[in-house]
Amino acid sequence: MIDLSLLTDGGVGWLDASGPSSHLVLSTRIRLARNLAGRVFQGRNSETEREDILSVVERAARESVLLRQATKFRLDRLDRTDRQLLHERHLVSKELAGLDADGRVRSGASVLVQDRIGVMLNEEDHLRIQGLHSGFALEATYAEVDRLDSELGQRLAFAFHPEFGYLTSCPTNVGTGLRASVLIHLPGLVLTKEISKVLQGLAQVGLTFRGLYGEGSEVVGNFFQLSNQTTLGSSEHELLDHLGKMVRQVMDYEEQARQVLLRDAPAIIEDKVWRAYGLLRYARALSFEEAMNLLSGVRLGVGVNLIPDVAMYTLNKLLVYTQPAHLAVAEGVAPTEADLPIRRARFVRKVLESEVGRRG
Amino acid sequence: MPCDQCREREAVIHLTQIVNEQVTTLHLCERCAAEKGVESPSGVVKTPLGSFLAAMGKNLPETVSAPRSSDTCGRCGGSLQDFRESGRLGCPECYRSFEVPLRDLLRRLHGSTHHVGERYADRAAPPEEARVETAELREQLRLAVETENFELAAELRDRLRVME
Numbered sequence: 399m400i401d402l403s404l405l406t407d408g409g410v411g412w413l414d415a416s417g418p419s420s421h422l423v424l425s426t427r428i429r430l431a432r433n434l435a436g437r438v439f440q441g442r443n444s445e446t447e448r449e450d451i452l453s454v455v456e457r458a459a460r461e462s463v464l465l466r467q468a469t470k471f472r473l474d475r476l477d478r479t480d481r482q483l484l485h486e487r488h489l490v491s492k493e494l495a496g497l498d499a500d501g502r503v504r505s506g507a508s509v510l511v512q513d514r515i516g517v518m519l520n521e522e523d524h525l526r527i528q529g530l531h532s533g534f535a536l537e538a539t540y541a542e543v544d545r546l547d548s549e550l551g552q553r554l555a556f557a558f559h560p561e562f563g564y565l566t567s568c569p570t571n572v573g574t575g576l577r578a579s580v581l582i583h584l585p586g587l588v589l590t591k592e593i594s595k596v597l598q599g600l601a602q603v604g605l606t607f608r609g610l611y612g613e614g615s616e617v618v619g620n621f622f623q624l625s626n627q628t629t630l631g632s633s634e635h636e637l638l639d640h641l642g643k644m645v646r647q648v649m650d651y652e653e654q655a656r657q658v659l660l661r662d663a664p665a666i667i668e669d670k671v672w673r674a675y676g677l678l679r680y681a682r683a684l685s686f687e688e689a690m691n692l693l694s695g696v697r698l699g700v701g702v703n704l705i706p707d708v709a710m711y712t713l714n715k716l717l718v719y720t721q722p723a724h725l726a727v728a729e730g731v732a733p734t735e736a737d738l739p740i741r742r743a744r745f746v747r748k749v750l751e752s753e754v755g756r757r758g
Numbered sequence: 759m760p761c762d763q764c765r766e767r768e769a770v771i772h773l774t775q776i777v778n779e780q781v782t783t784l785h786l787c788e789r790c791a792a793e794k795g796v797e798s799p800s801g802v803v804k805t806p807l808g809s810f811l812a813a814m815g816k817n818l819p820e821t822v823s824a825p826r827s828s829d830t831c832g833r834c835g836g837s838l839q840d841f842r843e844s845g846r847l848g849c850p851e852c853y854r855s856f857e858v859p860l861r862d863l864l865r866r867l868h869g870s871t872h873h874v875g876e877r878y879a880d881r882a883a884p885p886e887e888a889r890v891e892t893a894e895l896r897e898q899l900r901l902a903v904e905t906e907n908f909e910l911a912a913e914l915r916d917r918l919r920v921m922e
Contacts, residue, residue, distance in 0.1 A: 438834045438849040499760055522846070544876075556878050557850035561917050562864070563873025565850040569863055572853075574875040609783065616783050631870025 400471065400480045402487075410487055411514055413718060415710035417533020421701045422649050424581040424621070424714060426535045427488070428543045429528040431566045431575035435555040439567040440504075440520055448506030448520045455519055458553035459510050464546045465517065468510040474503045479732060482723035484509070485611070488530060492611065494521045515542050517550070522567050523575075525550070534645065536578055536638045544634070563630060573630030578638055580645045581610070585620040585698040586655030587648075596651055597622075604628055605644055610690075610717075619690030619717070624648065656702055671699025675708075679750050683739040689720050689746065712753045716746060763790035831855035861913065872916070892918065 412425040433439060434451060443451075459465035473481050473495055481495040481503065489511055496503030506520040518526040527550065529543040557565040563573040571577070587593040597607055608623045609616045624645055626637050659667050674695025678684075684692070697713050699705035718724060725741045726732040733741045761769045762785050769785035830837045836848025838856055847853070853860060864871045895918050902911035 433850060435850060439847060441844060441846045442834050442836060442848045551878060558878040559850070559853055559873075561872060562853055563875060564878065565853055567846045569847065569860060570867055572864065573868065573873045576875070628868040628870075630864060630868035630873055633875040636874075 400476060400483070402483070410715070410718065412488065412530045412532045413711065413714040414532050415714055417531055417535050419649060420533035420710055422582055422584075422652060423534040423645075424583065424717075425488070425530055425532060426539045426578070426580050427528065427530045428536070428539045428576065428578045429526050430543055430547050431523040431564065431571045431577075432525040432527060432547070432550075433557040433565060433567065434524050435557045437524070437557075440522060440524065441567060445505045448504070451524050452506050452508055452519050455517065455525060455550070455554065456510065458550050459517065461553055462546065462549040464515060464542070464549055465510055465512050468512040468516065471509050471511070473507040473509065474505050476503075479723050479726050482721075483727060486718055486721040486723050488611075488718075489516065490518055491521060491526075494518050514539075515546055517546070523571070534580060534649075536580070536642050540578070540634065540638055571629050573628075574632075574634050574637065576629055576634050576637055577625055578641050579608075579623045579625035580641065581621060581623050582645065582648065582652075583619075583621055583694065583697055583701075584648070584652050585694050586652045586659060588620045589659055590655045592651065592655055596648060600624065600644060600648070603640070603644060605641065618687055619694040621690075621694070621717075656698070660702060667698075667702075668704055671695050671702075671704050675699065675705060678746050680747070681743045684720075684743040684746060685739050686721070686742070689742055690717070693717055708750075708754050712749060716749060719749075720745060759785050761785060761787035761790050763787070858910075871913070 412427075415424075417423070417426070434454070437443065437447065437451070440448070456470065459468055471484060471490075473484070473490065476484075478497075481490075482497060484490045485492055485495040485497055490509050492498055494504075494507050494509065496507065504520055508519045510517050510519070514531055515527075515529040518528065527543055527547050529539045529546075531539045559565055564575040566572050566575055584593060584596075587596055600607065604627050605624055606627045607617075608625070610618055610621045610623070624641070626641050629637070632640070674692040678689070678692045678696060693713055693716055696705060696708060697710070700708050700710065700713065719728070720742050722733070722738060725738065725745060728745060729741065759769045761767050764787060767787035767789065770788055771786045771791040773784040773786060773791070829839075831848055831852045832855060833851035834848035836852055838859065841847055841852070841856070847856075861871050895914055899911055899914040899918065902908075902914055
């Protein structure tokens with residue numbers, strides 16, 4: 399079992415709900431795709447080359463300020479539960495953790511993490527420099543990621559084309575290599591059935607959305623990851639400004655939708671959020687999807703001040719800690735398929751009991 | 759990502775539906791999407807890369823004869839066919855080897871071919887190499903103007919501007 403306590407914040411600082419607008423936005427994530435000049439991309443390279451990339455980049459990272467103390471995880475030397483744990487904490491992608499359909503971990507797949515930033519190695523690109531902050535914090539997250547990019551760029555030769563910019567394995571990332579994602583909770587827009595209009599509007603202005611766990615993941619619990627689709631033709635700051643403006647607009651729509659719900663159907667909403675709380679507090683078995691939806695309901699209740707005394711931090715934590723690998727680690731034994739909903743419900747009860755106190 | 763329906767072919771159509779106030783996303787391959795009556799233009803976004811890659815094969819004979827676009831990359835040996843299948847390029851040099859079709863792809867994907875963000879001070883390329891490349895581009899520009907291929911000429915001019 400890996401020891402995540404080696405990380406200063408356990409790698410979940412982004413969950414603490416301390417960031418701006420954290421009643422609506424869980425986290426802001428930015429990554430920069432980079433490749434080393436003169437080397438073939440990951441899809442065509444060998445195990446030896448991947449090892450070499452790992453050692454070259456790690457050396458540069460140890461000389462940097464931002465990753466000098468980084469903890470290194472070699473995904474290719476971890477068992478599946480540990481890899482899944484890192485993925486559930488949003489520290490590595492599904493691909494790097496080898497949790498895709500084929501379920502194989504690539505040799506050399508690693509991540510270096512220090513506080514809120516890190517770098518994935520031997521992912522789709524040689525380097526994926528990443529930063530993850532609590533709440534809606536595009537500029538602050540970018541400032542850190544940009545600093546790490548400069549630090550590493552001084553020590554490594556990146557593949558760069560005078561016209562196309564930073565070269566990436568997939569042309570969808572070329573140019574800035576920047577993908578910024580804001581993980582936002584939009585139950586009001588879903589309940590008022592405005593969400594599809596909003597998502598279509600976002601697509602028209604070049605933004606895309608995904609589920610809680612990024613590319614290819616389903617939308618559960620009304621959590622949406624909004625991010626830029628294009629990476630070329632706009633500067634980093636233009637991309638961030640555009641995404642930021644649109645996210646602020648979506649946040650306004652969500653607030654308006656919540657006001658409409660409270661005005662037109664206060665009794666229904668109040669019943670809905672307390673019912674969600676009651677189920678979480680007393681249910682004896684919870685599927686993943688049910689837990690996500692109930693957490694969404696309680697989160698809405700806390701956001702509109704119907705449910706007092708539940709911290710956003712508690713809800714954020716439950717979102718991550720009720721996933722399979724976290725439940726396995728919590729009790730030290732991997733749960734069976736049948737046991738999982740029971741363990742999840744037990745965990746949720748325990749956390750709510752200790753962190754919320756007795757009410758209602 | 760495999761198709762949610764057949765679990766065999768790659769999903770290229772991602773359909774988001776709202777049923778009973780729940781948002782669900784369905785990932786379908788082209789065939790299953792057609793069987794379900796999902797047409798790509800009406801509200802469903804097909805991956806731009808997918809449609810481009812499908813179209814790229816058809817343009818192959820044309821692009822092979824275009825300047826600086828051979829069918830395999832001299833550096834990594836990757837081919838356009840490999841790219842069509844995997845959606846990933848083999849190495850940084852592929853961007854030069856397949857420049858013409860890629861330029862078209864980049865325009866469709868990003869609406870632009872010009873990086874305007876932060877510039878990386880390229881320590882790897884010695885000045886000599888850059889000079890040779892500029893000369894090559896000038897020659898190509900001259901040929902493009904002679905053959906009245908003005909679109910290519912404009913692109914080459916832009917690239918020269920960036921380099922100089």
